[in-house]
Amino acid sequence: MTIIAAADGSALGNPGPMGWAWYIDDASWAAGGAPYGTNNIGELTAVLELLRATAHTGEDLLIHCDSRYVIDSITKWMPGWKKKGWKKANGKPVLNLDIMQALDRAMQGRRVRFEWVKGHAGHPLNEAADERANGAARAYQKGSPVASGPGFTGSAPALRDADPDPAPLAPPAQPTLFDGFDEEPAVSLSISLSPDELERLRARAREARLSPEQFLRALI
Known part of the structure; x- marks a missing residue:
């Protein structure tokens, strides 16, 4: 079986009041945030909290995400960062290191695939996660309670039969000008x-x- 979910983050002012959310269906979702953070921190935290919430299931996980930074960090660059002692190719420390290391631990033993989706383009799961992440950020901005959601309930609509030939960790990418780099090139x-x-x-x-x-x- 495969759990299908979306993860998203929001930061008002970026940086500013930050929210994160993951969404499976109306019965299984969660959101949270912090008084200050960036979009990237929100996006990464959403994936981390989804991994933690579903860790006990032993099920495969398909995560829809509109952040290429998050997907590439986990599926492309992280192995190289670890070999270099959590340093980037230029020798500088990896950004958001605590979250990256927590994600690395949470990924161990899990079968996880990421699928990039365009944000704000009508994708149902992504729109639902974005709405909740933005709501959490606005709650922190106003100092009001955050709608944190019911958490993972394992509701039936979130599950489907696994593909007989599961896809690899990340969907194959088309060759690009930057193939061979272990992270985004500096500009x-x-x-x-x-x-x-x-x-x-x-x-x-x-x-x-x-x-x-x-x-x-x-x-x-």
Whole structure:
């Protein structure tokens, strides 16, 4: 049997109030968040919480996800990161290391496939997860209770017969220009700022307790 679910994250302001959610059906879903975080943290946390919630079932898991960063981190780059002592190809520490290591542990012994879906394009499971993740982020923004959901109930609509010839961990990808890299290639970006714009950037970075470069990177 295969459990089919979607996982999604949301951060208002990115970074800002953050929410995550996974959704199987109306009887099996969960959401949560934090006062401050990024979209990537929300997306990663949603997958991690889904893995944890279904760990006891022993069932295969198919996760619909609209974040290529999450899918590639788990299915492409993580083995190389581990060999390098959780360092990237440029020698810098892996971002969101605690969550990445928790995901690595949660994946052990599980048969998990990821399927990329386009966000905000009408995919039913993705839309349901996005709505709940965004709702959690807004709850943190307002300081109101989060609708956390019923959790995993193992309801029948979430399960189907497993394929007689299960697909590999990740669906095969078409060759790309960047094949051979163990992570996304670095891209340099230059931007001209007026003195006023630069001061506003520095002020917002100080409020977030980040460097201007870290603040800009967190907006991605």
